[in-house]
Amino acid sequence: MDIEEEVDPNKMIVDTPLSNAAASEEEEARQAIDMLRGDDVSGRVAAANRLESVASALGEERTRDELLPFLTDGVDDEDEVLVAIASNLGKLIEHVGGPAHAHTLLPCLELLLTVEETAVRDAASASTQAVANVLPKETFQDQYARMVSRLATNEWFTARISSAALIASAYTRLKEEDQKEFHSHYSSLCRDDTPMVRRVAAQYLGSMLETVIQVSGRKCLEEEGTVTTLFIPLYEELASNEQPDSVRLQTTGNCVAFGRAISEVVKDGKYTESEMALVNRVLPLIVATIDDRSWRVRWTAASKFADVIAAFDGVPDAMDSLVPAYEKLLQDPEAEVRTAATFNLADVAKCKAQVPRTTRAPDDTAVAADETRVIVAERLVKRITSLTEDDSEHVRAALAMVATELAPILGKDDTISYLVPPVLLLLRDAASEVRLNLISSLGSLNEVIGVDLLSQSLLPAILDLAQDGKWRIRLAIIQHIPLLAKQLGKDFFSEKLASLCVGWLGDDISSIRQAAATNLKELTALFGTDWATEYLIPSIKEISQHQSYLRRITAVQACALMSTEMEADVVILELLPLILQMACDLVPNIRFNVAKGLEMMAPVCGKSIYETQVRPVLALLIEDTDRDVRFFASQTMKKMDEQLLASDN
Numbered sequence: 001m002d003i004e005e006e007v008d009p010n011k012m013i014v015d016t017p018l019s020n021a022a023a024s025e026e027e028e029a030r031q032a033i034d035m036l037r038g039d040d041v042s043g044r045v046a047a048a049n050r051l052e053s054v055a056s057a058l059g060e061e062r063t064r065d066e067l068l069p070f071l072t073d074g075v076d077d078e079d080e081v082l083v084a085i086a087s088n089l090g091k092l093i094e095h096v097g098g099p100a101h102a103h104t105l106l107p108c109l110e111l112l113l114t115v116e117e118t119a120v121r122d123a124a125s126a127s128t129q130a131v132a133n134v135l136p137k138e139t140f141q142d143q144y145a146r147m148v149s150r151l152a153t154n155e156w157f158t159a160r161i162s163s164a165a166l167i168a169s170a171y172t173r174l175k176e177e178d179q180k181e182f183h184s185h186y187s188s189l190c191r192d193d194t195p196m197v198r199r200v201a202a203q204y205l206g207s208m209l210e211t212v213i214q215v216s217g218r219k220c221l222e223e224e225g226t227v228t229t230l231f232i233p234l235y236e237e238l239a240s241n242e243q244p245d246s247v248r249l250q251t252t253g254n255c256v257a258f259g260r261a262i263s264e265v266v267k268d269g270k271y272t273e274s275e276m277a278l279v280n281r282v283l284p285l286i287v288a289t290i291d292d293r294s295w296r297v298r299w300t301a302a303s304k305f306a307d308v309i310a311a312f313d314g315v316p317d318a319m320d321s322l323v324p325a326y327e328k329l330l331q332d333p334e335a336e337v338r339t340a341a342t343f344n345l346a347d348v349a350k351c352k353a354q355v356p357r358t359t360r361a362p363d364d365t366a367v368a369a370d371e372t373r374v375i376v377a378e379r380l381v382k383r384i385t386s387l388t389e390d391d392s393e394h395v396r397a398a399l400a401m402v403a404t405e406l407a408p409i410l411g412k413d414d415t416i417s418y419l420v421p422p423v424l425l426l427l428r429d430a431a432s433e434v435r436l437n438l439i440s441s442l443g444s445l446n447e448v449i450g451v452d453l454l455s456q457s458l459l460p461a462i463l464d465l466a467q468d469g470k471w472r473i474r475l476a477i478i479q480h481i482p483l484l485a486k487q488l489g490k491d492f493f494s495e496k497l498a499s500l501c502v503g504w505l506g507d508d509i510s511s512i513r514q515a516a517a518t519n520l521k522e523l524t525a526l527f528g529t530d531w532a533t534e535y536l537i538p539s540i541k542e543i544s545q546h547q548s549y550l551r552r553i554t555a556v557q558a559c560a561l562m563s564t565e566m567e568a569d570v571v572i573l574e575l576l577p578l579i580l581q582m583a584c585d586l587v588p589n590i591r592f593n594v595a596k597g598l599e600m601m602a603p604v605c606g607k608s609i610y611e612t613q614v615r616p617v618l619a620l621l622i623e624d625t626d627r628d629v630r631f632f633a634s635q636t637m638k639k640m641d642e643q644l645l646a647s648d649n
Contacts, residue, residue, distance in 0.1 A: 029057035033070070041078050048084035055095035064096050064104045072108040079117040086112045086120055090127030099134040103143045106131065110147050113162035114154065121162050129169060137173070145170065145178050152185040157194045164189050164200045168208040172215055179215075183230055190234045195244050202238045202250035205231070206257025213261040221262065223274045232281050239285045245294040252301045252308065255286045259311025269314055276316070283312070283321050290325045295334045302329045302340035306347035309376075319353040323376055330383055335392035342387060342398040346405035349377035377409040381418045388425040393434065400426050400437035407448040415448050423454065427461045432468045435461045436476050439484065446487045455488060459496050466500055471509045478504060478515045482522040490527050494535055502539040505554045506546075513554040521561035529566045536562070537574050544578055549587040556582055556590065560597030563604050571604050576613065583617050588626035595621050595632040602640050610640055 032054045035047035047054075051071075055063040071085060089109055093102050109131065112124035132144055148170055151163035167182050167189075174182060186208060189201040209231045212220055220226040235258070237243075239251040259282075266275060286308060289301040301308075305326050312318040326348055329341035354373040384406075387399045403423060407415045423445065426438045439461060445454070462484070465477040481501060485493045501523060504516030520540075524532040544555040559579055563571045579601065583594045598618065602610045618640075621633035 026057055029054045036070075036074065036081075041080060044077065044081045045084045048081055048088060051085070051088040052091050052095065055092050060095060060097040060101070063092065064101060068096070068104055068108055072111060075108070075111045075115070079115075079120055082112060082115060082117070082120045083123050086123035086127055088127075089124070090130035093131060093134055099136060102131050102134050103139050106143060106147055110151065113151060114156055114159040116158055121158060125162055125165055128166065132166075132170060140170075140173050141175055141178065145174060149181065149185065152182075152189060157192070157197050160189060160192060160194070160197045161200045164197070164204045168204045168211055171208065171211045183226065187230060187234065190238060195247065198238065198243070199246045199250070202247045202254065205234060205238065205250065206254040209254070210257050210261040213265060218265050218272075218275075221265070221272075221275050221278060223277075225274075228274065228278060232278055235282065235285060239288065241293070245296055248289070248292060248294065248297050249300050251285055251289055251297070252304045255282050256304060256307045256311045258282050259308070259315070263311065263314055266314075269316075271316065279312075279315055279318065283318060287321055287325045290328050295332075295337060298329065298332055298334065298337045299340050302332070302337050302344070305329065305341060306344040309348050309351050313351055313353060319351060319355050319376065323348075323351075323355045323379065327380070327383060330387065335390075335395060338387075338390065338392065339394045339398045342395055343402060345380065345384075345399070346402040349380050349406050349409055351376040355379055375409070377406050378414060378418075381406055381410060381414070384419065384422040385425070388422045388429075393431045396426065396429055396431065396434045397437050400429075400434045401441055404438070404441050404443075404445040407445045410448075412449055415445070416453070419445075420449070420453055424457050427454070427457045432465055432470065432473045436465055436473055436480075439465070439477065440480050442487060443483070450487075455492055458484070458488070462497065463500070466504070471507075471512060474504075474507065474509075474512055475515055478512065478519050481519050482526060485523055485526055490531065494527075494531065498535040499539070502536060502543075505540070505543055505558060506551055510550075513550070514557065517554060517558040517561050520558050521565055524562045525565040529570050532562060532566060533570055533574060541578060544582060549585075549590055552582065552585065552587075552590055553593050556593045556597050560600045563601045566604070568604050568606060571601060572609055576601060576605060576609070580613065580617050583621060588624070588629050591621060591624060591626065592629040592632040595629060595636050599636040599639060602636075603643065615640070 028050075032047040032050050035043040038044060051067075055067060058067055071089075074085075075082065077085075086109070089105055089112075092105060093099070096102065096104050106128075109124050109128045113121055113128065115121055115124070132140065135144055148163055148166045151159045152167065154160055154163075163185070167186050171179060171182060186201065186205075189197055190205065192198050192201065209227065212226055212231065216226060220228075222228065235251075235254060238247055238254075241248075258278075262275065262279070271279070286301070289297055292298050292301075308322060309319070309326075312322060326341065326344075330338060330345075332338050332341065353376065355376055357372045357374045357379065384399065384403055387395060390396055390399075403419065403426070407419055410419060423438065426434055429435055429438075439458070442454070462477065465473055468474055468477075478501075481497070485497070488497075501516065501519055504519070505513055507513050507516065520532075520536055524536070540555050540558055543551050546552055546555075556579060559575045563575050566575070579594055579597055582590055585591055585594075595618065598614055602614050605614065615637065618633050618637045621629055622637065624630050624633065
């Protein structure tokens with residue numbers, strides 16, 4: 001097969017199935033090539049996704065000599081086709097002869113890395129990385145390094161964009177002289193005239209710095225080291241106000257990368273003077289993002305502040321500037337920023353460092369009261385009360401999700417003194433989502449102080465949510481009832497909430513009724529058969545007589561589910577007669593739900609009860625006039641008979 005042969009325009013190649021079992025691999029390859037040269041875009045995309053099959057049919061040598069040049073000549077195609085080609089080139093390594101010949105894929109990839117469409121470049125970059133990972137050392141340092149250098153100095157800005165990621169990933173395998181050249185390339189990219197190039201260079205600056213520190217060790221952190229003379233100035237330039245927002249957005253992530261990298265090499269916590277000087281140049285960059293004119297930059301800092309704290313946790317005195325900066329984010333003018341900062345509250349509070357104690361000034365600013373140092377959680381818990389009064393429901397909802405996680409850090413006494421009062425305020429919040437989030441996250445608080453102090457406040461909040469107009473809120477509180485029941489205890493729950501749980505069986509929304517039935521099963525498993533007999537079954541019997549068939553269906557489902565968690569004697573005495581009686585209901589939906597329910601109850605009742613009570617009812621249902629009833633009844637009888645036969649054997 002000659003790839004360069006003319007395609008017969010009369011041949012309907014696109015309509016020919018690509019995976020025809022009768023066609024040889026050679027013919028399939030021909031079809032794919034013809035489709036790549038055809039006018040139909042979808043056909044070219046489909047053919048591009050079959051490059052592996054084509055290469056397999058051609059063999060290694062012809063793939064290198066014919067297929068790859070053909071693909072290289074076609075890089076002016078539609079973007080969808082180029083994405084498919086770029087994605088599949090990385091899969092051809094074995095088909096071109098393995099690592100020894102993988103470099104033959106680079107010319108085509110190099111062209112794709114310069115394409116204007118971002119999706120094409122991303123796909124080409126992923127394939128290029130795959131090829132680079134298998135290249136022999138000599139080939140990598142020669143051909144691959146030269147390719148990346150060409151991209152970094154290319155006149156077209158898209159090539160320079162692609163080079164930023166490749167430089168960072170290639171650095172570890174370069175020769176020392178090439179590393180210095182790549183330093184120069186990366187520095188140029190960070191100072192490029194095109195903002196899009198600077199943005200991508202800033203995006204990978206952190207990973208580039210981590211790689212340099214990993215390769216060079218602590219010596220690059222010295223006064224004349226690479227980090228001090230090259231990378232930190234780049235950090236400062238890219239974080240300056242002269243840069244566009246898209247570039248400054250990367251500042252926080254880059255500073256996190258610096259903190260992680262320096263903590264990795266200074267594992268003993270003993271920082272040299274030059275290393276502390278670097279830290280003292282980076283920390284102000286983080287703090288500056290807190291006051292940035294762009295809310296997006298501040299939001300990025302707020303959303304990543306837990307990572308900032310974790311990265312600099314072991315750095316001496318770093319928290320003295322970072323924690324006040326975080327507190328400022330909690331008071332940001334934009335609700336989105338405050339919400340992002342609040343979500344990180346618990347993770348920031350887990351910091352092991354100690355910071356100066358603070359008191360509240362009349363203008364609501366935090367000022368140092370004395371030189372006493374406390375854990376971060378003890379300082380931040382003072383901020384929670386003001387957050388409970390935030391104008392934004394989203395901020396309060398975020399607070400409700402994370403506030404209780406401070407309890408294990410604070411300990412019992414401080415939790416009671418500082419955390420319980422704002423938690424009680426959140427339980428009385430006007431927004432149902434806030435109350436729901438708090439009730440959903442009471443586990444940590446319960447482990448420290450129990451919920452006795454909250455029980456009286458919990459009850460009205462639960463009752464309000466149980467009657468909320470939004471059915472998803474009601475569904476969510478039902479799903480949290482078993483956990484609340486365990487925390488509140490049997491006596492309190494039985495007195496205050498048991499009737500509420502049964503009442504949900506009568507909700508107008510089907511999903512609520514089904515969740516309520518499942519909820520009763522879980523409560524039965526938690527509190528036992530006697531409790532269910534006393535508090536649940538009487539109400540379920542009443543519902544089974546309700547005039548609405550939807551309520552009666554729910555009663556059947558609840559009985560079936562509860563039976564799996566109850567003692568057999570009680571099931572036979574209390575629940576089974578109720579279900580068997582409903583087998584004569586006038587509504588077919590009730591009858592086939594009875595058939596389905598008996599499938600769960602029969603194994604609990606045992607073989608003798610099945611044969612004497614359950615099977616005769618199923619036999620009647622099999623003769624029912626409704627086909628759905630007959631179907632489910634026959635299914636249940638078949639399964640139960642198989643189980644009984646198996647038990648007999």
